[in-house]
Amino acid sequence: MFKQFTIIASATLMLAGCGGGSSDPIVVTPPTTQQSSAGFWNGTTSRGQLVSGVVLNNGVFWFLYTDASASTITGFINGNSNVSGSTFTSSNATDFYLSGATIAPATIAGVAQTQQSLNGTLSYTGQSSSVKFNTTYDPKYTITPSLSTVAGSYSGSVSVPGSTQSTTLNISGNGTIFMSGACAITGTIGIGATSGNTYNVQLSFGAAPCAYPNKIVNGIGLYDATSKHLYIAATDSNNASPYLFVGTHS
Secondary structure (H helix, E strand, O other): OOOOOOOOOOEEEOOEOOOOOEOOOEEEOOOOOOOOOOEEEEEEEOOOOEEEEEEOOOOEEEEEEEOOOOOOEEEEEEEEOEEEOOEEEEEEEEEEEOOOOEEEEEEEEEEEEOOOEEEEEEEEOOOOOEEEEEEEEEHHHHOOOOHHHHOEEEEEEEEEOOEEEEEEEEEOOOOEEEEOOOOOEEEEEEEOOOOOOOEEEEEEEOOOOOOOOOOEEEEEEEEEOOOOEEEEEEEOOOOOOOEEEEEEEO
């Protein structure tokens, strides 16, 4: 059930003419209060999935979602957004369904209420299918990020389209990332310049058998200090190399 918002009705002001005559009604529309979609958001979709993610202060968003049983993270959605009044829109969203090995462009239309709710519909470009989502604000967005908080070793899994493998990720005190295994991955993690409790991540893949030989991807790092879970979602500039890491701090 989507939260209903009150519509501010326009007011009609009748003015009398100076000579005792009358004038046409002047319609005065009160300005719409500008809302913000910035923050962490948690909720569900019309398909029974859990969805959790962030909209940064510049409108860039990253949302992770589970399968219908809400047991496994199966993909993420990334794009740019804009809020006009309370209307939330995105014309360049991309759904990276890693379990299904598909990448699908989409648009989003919804309603944002500052630090309260973000609801809407994601519609797939060139398709008749769509999915609704209903999320609420998570105040953990206001926590100050720190490299010392995320430094350490994480046991988890790496997902690319059609494949998930176990791995160990290490973050040094200066933000250097190293992942060992069949594919050696190095990179950096840094504090987001303008956006809440988030981290900027860049990863560099080694040679084959890496899924993306010698490629570089950029994305977001999200850390939950309560569960000690680290989430990294990233892709390349062509949206052709999606990558997801989910791990637990040792």
